[in-house]
Amino acid sequence: MLLIFILFWIVLNGKITGEIIGAGIVISLLVFIFACRYLGYSLKRDVRFLKKIPVVCWYLGNLILEVIKATASVMRFIFSFKYEVEPVLVHFTVDFKTDIGRVMMANYITLTPGTITVDVDGNDFTVHCLDKDFSQGIDECLMIRIIKKVEE
Known part of the structure; x- marks a missing residue:
């Protein structure tokens, strides 16, 4: 610093x-x-931050990849006449230890097109998905494991 x-x-x-x-x-x-x-600053925080840089880069890379995939899926709905959109609300629980983990997950969901975080109550998430296909596996995705590594 x-x-x-x-x-x-x-x-x-x-x-x-x-x-x-x-x-x-x-x-x-x-x-x-x-x-x-x-201000409560310590060198230990810098060391912990430097150790988390690879995991944070993994998070950002995965986020960009998921945004690109979700954008393609949403564009498929927009430009195709044969697909019928079926919106759905999904409730799931993830055991995050920190508020930062919850915020990262909520932002991940909201930043990917076709999904938006409606509510976060502790570790309970409520997500609105543009289509029911977007809700599949949302509670077991790779991003949850990445965020748990960031929390460690």
Whole structure:
């Protein structure tokens, strides 16, 4: 985090001189100490965050893939006259440990076209699906396992 503060200082100044780097190190160190003492920041959080980067990238990659697949499915409904849309509400429970896991799952559902999270009550999710085919396997999807790894 200290390195980020220093780099941010240099970017905001627009030049690299000895005085700017020296002042940036001193000011960044003071901000870092303030953050550690009064804002509850710790180096352990940085280490935990760095360890989760591969899992978060896996989450984002899977999210993009699912958005593309769901977009294709929704477009099939829009441009085809033979498919009849059958909306459905789905209720399921997933045992997430943290609110971040619940938010990630709710956002995953809402960001994929054809589904929207209607309600989250603890670990109980209510999802509106554009078609009943979109609801199949929603409570056992790969994203649930990925989010549980993020929560660890």
